[in-house]
Every structure is written in C-alpha cells, then in structure tokens.
Amino acid sequence: MADPAPVSKKRAPTLYFIIFFKLLKGTLALLLAFGAYRMAGRDLGGVFDRMMRFIHLDPENRFLSYVGDSLDAIKPGNVRWIATGTFIYSLFSLVEGVGLIFRAPWAGWLAIGESAFFIPIEIFEIVHHHELVLHGEVAPSGFTWKVCVILGLNILIVWYLFQNRARLFRHHR
Numbered sequence: 001m002a003d004p005a006p007v008s009k010k011r012a013p014t015l016y017f018i019i020f021f022k023l024l025k026g027t028l029a030l031l032l033a034f035g036a037y038r039m040a041g042r043d044l045g046g047v048f049d050r051m052m053r054f055i056h057l058d059p060e061n062r063f064l065s066y067v068g069d070s071l072d073a074i075k076p077g078n079v080r081w082i083a084t085g086t087f088i089y090s091l092f093s094l095v096e097g098v099g100l101i102f103r104a105p106w107a108g109w110l111a112i113g114e115s116a117f118f119i120p121i122e123i124f125e126i127v128h129h130h131e132l133v134l135h136g137e138v139a140p141s142g143f144t145w146k147v148c149v150i151l152g153l154n155i156l157i158v159w160y161l162f163q164n165r166a167r168l169f170r171h172h173r
Contacts, residue, residue, distance in 0.1 A: 014160050015168055018111065019100045021153075026093030029086050036083035044079075045072035105169040112161050115154040122151040 039047065045068045052059040052068075059068060096114065099107025129144045161168070 022097035029090035033087035040079040115157040
C-alpha cells in the first residue's frame, strides 16, 4: 500500500508579510522595552539634552526645550510601568508571529482580534486628530496620515486573515 503524498502548504505571500510585520513589531517593542528599563532611573531630560547636542541640534529650540521639560516631569516608576507594558505587548506580538509561522489556528484568531482591537482607536484618532500646542501656538500634529496607513494595514490584515482562515490554518495530514 503506497503512502499518501504529503500535502504541502500553499504559498501565502500576504501571510508572510503579516508574519514579518508581527515579528518586526514585536522585536522593536522588545528593544524599546529594554531601553526604557535601562532609562528608568536616569535623568531623562538630561539624556535628551545630551543626545540633541550629540546630533548637533539646538536643545534650546522651543519644541526641543518643551520635549526636554516634559521628560523631566516623568517619574522613574512610570517609565517602569510603560516598559513592562511594552515588554508584555512585544511578547504578545512575537508569540502571534511564531504561531502564524506554524499556521496555528489560534494565532490567526489572535492576529484578527489584535488588529481589530485597534481599528476603533485609530478611527477615533483620525476623527479627533490631535493638534500639538506649544506655548499657545497650534500646529498640526502631522501623524494623521500615519494613523491612516496603520488603520488601512489593520483593516487589510483582519479582512485577509478572516477571509482566508480556513485555507491558511487548517491542519494538514
């Protein structure tokens, strides 16, 4: 009796892009979390000031001065909380990406749920696009187009994974 030929997984370039995106996001968030942990006990305003001088920017510039003053107001405990949250989110994204590599059905649902979770938040941000107020002057924030791109990506991820979940995540025998 002949062994049945193994069923090979069909190529899914869009899924590969989603996997790359999830793993990249998780890796960057993990690096950001470790960096935030390292910065937790430091004078953030002073570090920012030295960094601006190193790259030859004037830290006395109105905007950069505002950023430096804002960093001075951040407490080390808050930095640790942000770092912990970022660390947990990075692990979430990395587990999601690895699950997608192995085409685990739970990973597909996890990716759908995570991407869908952010859609209403991004729509809110676009509708109520924030304006940056510096010393009484209002300037457009400039991130609305970025939020639109992220919103579009999340909608495409949710749609693609939901429409193709049976094909992408069925167990092969």
